[in-house]
Amino acid sequence: MESWGPAVSGAIGGALATLLCSAWAKWVPTFCNRKGADTLLRQNRAGIILANLLFFAGLGLAIALYAWDYFPSNDWRGFGLGAGFSFTAPLVVLPLSALVAGRDPREALVAFAISQKTPMVALYTLLVSGAVLFVASVTSLLSP
Numbered sequence: 372m373e374s375w376g377p378a379v380s381g382a383i384g385g386a387l388a389t390l391l392c393s394a395w396a397k398w399v400p401t402f403c404n405r406k407g408a409d410t411l412l413r414q415n416r417a418g419i420i421l422a423n424l425l426f427f428a429g430l431g432l433a434i435a436l437y438a439w440d441y442f443p444s445n446d447w448r449g450f451g452l453g454a455g456f457s458f459t460a461p462l463v464v465l466p467l468s469a470l471v472a473g474r475d476p477r478e479a480l481v482a483f484a485i486s487q488k489t490p491m492v493a494l495y496t497l498l499v500s501g502a503v504l505f506v507a508s509v510t511s512l513l514s515p
Contacts, residue, residue, distance in 0.1 A: 425456075
């Protein structure tokens with residue numbers, strides 16, 4: 372019966388995620404500056420793909436820092452660097468990609484929220500919290 376624990380936990384987690392997504396659906400933006408979701412997603416596709424790639428690269432970095440024994444397993448800074456980078460990257464990449472293309476940076480962030488099916492408030496909360504975590508981790512590493 373001990374082997375049932377992960378399966379039950381996964382089923383409960385999946386059910387909660389499904390409920391959360393359905394509850395959030397009504398708050399996910401559908402337009403910005405009179406541009407619909409399809410237009411926003413098409414115009415910001417490259418920035419969204421790059422932001423997602425960097426997000427997963429940050430998570431891979433966090434795992435690698437511990438796997439390569441760069442940080443001991445009880446040191447929070449490896450997680451802070453990896454997860455912080457993961458959440459900071461979209462906050463930097465999306466507006467910059469929009470500016471390079473001559474578009475409004477807000478549109479890129481709204482397109483990212485649409486692609487992630489996440490309300491803007493939740494998206495900004497996660498991204499800004501990740502940026503704070505990244506800065507705290509870097510500051511902790513640089514201080515003697």
